[in-house]
Amino acid sequence: MSALRQIKQALLATNGLGLASLIAHSRWRQQRLLILCYHGIADGEENGSHPEMFLPPETFARRMEIVARSGCKVVGLGEGLRLLQKGELPARSVAITFDDGWADFPRHAFPVLQRHGFPATVYLTTYYCLFQRPLFRFALAHMMWKAPSKVIDNRTFEWLPRQLDFQSEASRNALLWQIDGYAKQQNLTGRQKDNLAAAFAGALGFDYSTFCERRLFQLMNPDEVAAMARAGVDIQLHTHRHRTPLDRDRFVAEIKQNRDLISQMTGADGVSHFCYPSGAIRPDFVPWLKEAGVESATTCLNGLATRNGDLFLLPRLLDQYRLTDAEFESWLTGLAEFLPRRKSEPLDVAPE
Ligand SMILES: [Zn+2]
Incomplete structure (x- = not known):
């Protein structure tokens, strides 16, 4: 543990020597909104291959x-x-958001929120909501992580090395990028990518059909989205293909298609809150978002949202397994803003 981290943990253990309560009750904190960010809440193997994206239900x-x-x-x-x-927030305000719309939301997140009477927003990416198959890159990464043999002879895919090495995270990642690059270069459709994932599973001896039946790494289907919306969950924008094209027309089309599909599923008009897929931010995006009728945009940068902050660069707290309960609590009080912290890392996992 680094010296800085030791100091921080010691401070957290004493609640910042009483500072936490002072900050929690301050006008400073009252003028800030803490927006929590979650992805999936999963009880299966998702936590093993993608711990930064899936939090155990407990x-x-x-x-x-x-x-x-x-x-x-x-x-x-x-x-x-x-x-x-x-400037009228209640004391210690918090908003709760979920990115992507993972299929586990109705089972593992919603009942907990409902028990506490907490409202929540789901930023839904719609392509894999309609196409009910595992997300390509997640599926590939997962089966390599899970592979019983750590090195296999490859006789199926001539565009991959003769030996597939799953021993280290680095070797798995290299393969993942190679396969994903091939899919992009060949311009494969979602269906073709799914067929490729199934063929890859075959080569590994991985049971892809059971994996699909269990809905691991899948998103909510339209009926589930509709049911969640009826139960009061706010469904908002995350682009159709989890993409932010660098071309204005294609960017705006992503938002429009996403919004139209959400409106069809939920009956809600004027869906206007947005979350940047994979936390990818560029100054060009803001005018395009405004043009597309978007009112706010959240990022994966850690922080509390302030009154004078940019509504199109809203920070959040990415809550994940590495965060201790004491660290989490320090974000609720606001103490975390005064402590050294890890730099936010953009998530490189894109469910497109
Ligand atoms: Zn996302």
Whole structure:
């Protein structure tokens, strides 16, 4: 553990020598909105191959307990942003968001939120919501992680090395990029990519059909999205293909298609809150988002949202397994903003 991290843990253990409570009750904290960011809440093997994206249900339930007993006020995202702008947020306000729309949301996240009466927003990417198959890159990464033999002879894919090496994360990643690059270069459709994943599974001796039946690395289907919307979950924008093209027309088309599909599923008009896929931010995007009728955009940068901050560069707290309960709590109080912290790392996993 680094010296800085040791100092931080010592401070956290004493709640910042009493500072946490002072900050939690301050006007400084009242003028800030903490937007929590989650991806999947999963009880299966997802946590093994993608721990940064999937939180075990018990961890998520514990975090929500901490929110409930910390005296924080959980507000809906739109309402929270409106009150933030007006300087009228309740003390220790928190909003809760989920990226992508993973299939485990109704089973593992929603009941916990409902138990506490917490509103939540799901930023839904719609392509894999309609195409109910595992997300290509996640499926590949998972089967390589899970492969019983760590090195296999490849006689099937002439565009891959003769020996496929799954021994280290680096070797698996290199293969993943090679396969993904091939799919892009060949311009494969979702169906063709799924066939390729199935063929790759065959070469590895991985049971792809059971994997698909278990809905690992799949998103909610339209009926589940509709049911969640009826139950009060706010469904918002995350692009159709989890892509932010660098071309204005294609960028705006991604938002429009995403919004139209969400409206069809939920019956909601004017869906206008956006989350950047994979946390990819560029200055060009902001005018394009405004043009597409978007009101706010959240990032994967850690921080509390402030009244004078940019509504199109809203920071969040990416809650994940590496965060201890004490660190999580320090974000609720606001103490975390005064402590040294890890730089936010953009997620390089894109469910497109
Ligand atoms: Zn995403």
